[in-house]
Amino acid sequence: MLELWIWLLVFAVSLTVLIKFSDIFTETAGKIGVCLGFSPFIVGVTIVAIGTSLPELVSSIFAVYQDATEIVASNVIGSNVANIFLIIGVATLLSSPLKISYNLLDVDLPLFVGSAFLLYFTLSDGDFSFGEAILCILGYVVHLAYTIRCGQVEAPETPGEARSRSSYLLKQITVLLICTACMFLGANFTIESIIKIADILGIGKELIGISAVALGTSLPELAVTFSASRRGDAEVAIGNVLGSNIFNSLIVMGVPGLFENLIVPDSIIEDGLPMLLASTLLFFFVTQDKKVTKWEGWLFFVLYAWFIGHIFDLI
Numbered sequence: 593m594l595e596l597w598i599w600l601l602v603f604a605v606s607l608t609v610l611i612k613f614s615d616i617f618t619e620t621a622g623k624i625g626v627c628l629g630f631s632p633f634i635v636g637v638t639i640v641a642i643g644t645s646l647p648e649l650v651s652s653i654f655a656v657y658q659d660a661t662e663i664v665a666s667n668v669i670g671s672n673v674a675n676i677f678l679i680i681g682v683a684t685l686l687s688s689p690l691k692i693s694y695n696l697l698d699v700d701l702p703l704f705v706g707s708a709f710l711l712y713f714t715l716s717d718g719d720f721s722f723g724e725a726i727l728c729i730l731g732y733v734v735h736l737a738y739t740i741r742c743g744q745v746e747a748p749e750t751p752g753e754a755r756s757r758s759s760y761l762l763k764q765i766t767v768l769l770i771c772t773a774c775m776f777l778g779a780n781f782t783i784e785s786i787i788k789i790a791d792i793l794g795i796g797k798e799l800i801g802i803s804a805v806a807l808g809t810s811l812p813e814l815a816v817t818f819s820a821s822r823r824g825d826a827e828v829a830i831g832n833v834l835g836s837n838i839f840n841s842l843i844v845m846g847v848p849g850l851f852e853n854l855i856v857p858d859s860i861i862e863d864g865l866p867m868l869l870a871s872t873l874l875f876f877f878v879t880q881d882k883k884v885t886k887w888e889g890w891l892f893f894v895l896y897a898w899f900i901g902h903i904f905d906l907i
Contacts, residue, residue: 596792603785607811610778614815617643617771618828624764627757630740635828637700638739640820641835643772644812647779648844653851661854665715668844669864670806671813672708672837676871677896679810679817683829684889686821692830692882701876703735704834707841708872712865714845715856725849732842775812782808802864803903830879837872867899 618640625635648671655663683690710731714724786808813836820828848854874895878888901907 596789599785599788599792602781603789606778606781606785610775610782610811611815611818613771613774613778614644614812615819617768617775618816618819618823618825620764620768620771622825622828624761624768627761627764631827634739635831637831637835637838638736639768640816640828640832641839643768643775644816644832645836645839645844646772646776647808647812648810648840649847650776650780652844652848656848656851656854661848661852662857662860664845664848664854665720665856666802666860666864667806668711668840669860669868670802671810671844672840673864673867673871673899674807674810674896675813675833675837675840676875677892677899678807679814679833680830680875680884681889681892681896682814683817683821683826684884684886684892686818687824687826687829688884688886688889690821690826690830690884692827692879700739700831700834701879704838705872705876707731707838708868711841711845712869715865716861718856718858718861720845720849720854720856722849722853725846728842728846728849732839732846735838735842775815779808779811782811802860803900830884833875863903871895 621635621639621643624639625631630638648667652664652667655661655667680690710728714720714728813832816832817829820826820832845854874892878884898907
């Protein structure tokens with residue numbers, strides 16, 4: 593019982609650290625985006641999304657080196673489902689409706705849906721190969737280059753303004769890197785505490801992968817979305833989820849796949865992949881009117897509760 597309370601304390605402290613530095617991260621990323629001439633949505637779908645997805649990437653690489661490659665797919669799928677149902681649900685409660693002025697249909701939503709279907713096809717045979725990893729990584733590089741090129745608005749400036757902007761940008765990037773490191777540490781200890789608590793309570797390893805580990809690695813996205821929604825930055829919140837899911841599907845799966853073929857358990861294929869496609873398509877249709885209402889957010893909460901209940905055979 594004492595060990596359980598210790599890990600609960602670790603969980604509370606690490607989660608507090610994570611949320612605090614995520615708040616600073618969101619503000620700093622916004623400053624960098626403005627300095628570079630990006631819209632709030634582009635900031636969310638690139639800088640913020642990549643930063644908050646680092647825990648998924650690092651934990652997946654660790655899983656490969658620990659010969660537990662099945663955790664990679666379960667982590668990605670569980671995180672993507674949590675990003676849509678749980679995180680967007682939280683965002684709608686804090687700032688409803690979530691309004692988007694950026695045209696999602698140009699590139700981001702199609703690639704968002706396409707990356708989910710690519711993940712489905714590559715994992716449905718129970719194996720993720722080196723060639724599939726290369727394909728996913730190349731797809732993300734193209735997406736990132738196109739998004740940055742389309743989202744930046746150049747403005748004329750004098751040499752003095754250019755030097756001042758470079759100095760300011762360097763300071764903000766330093767702050768961003770420090771925040772990212774602190775967020776990673778907070779997420780890492782949060783994940784470890786969740787796993788330890790689950791072990792003490794006798795929860796199986798595979799269930800931990802798609803639920804606790806996935807939820808733990810999604811905490812930066814949740815914290816950043818909480819901060820962005822509280823500030824009224826709905827586009828950062830939406831862009832964060834879109835960018836994080838694309839990053840998870842293409843990079844978090846692709847990079848570990850360079851080192852070893854990833855094994856996908858049957859339970860993930862049967863339960864996780866269909867839920868991933870369902871959540872992706874639902875998000876696609878919900879955002880067609882460029883807003884997400886509170887009632888739609890509550891629907892996401894219900895679906896996520898059903899997903900977790902189904903995974904643990906509670907429903």
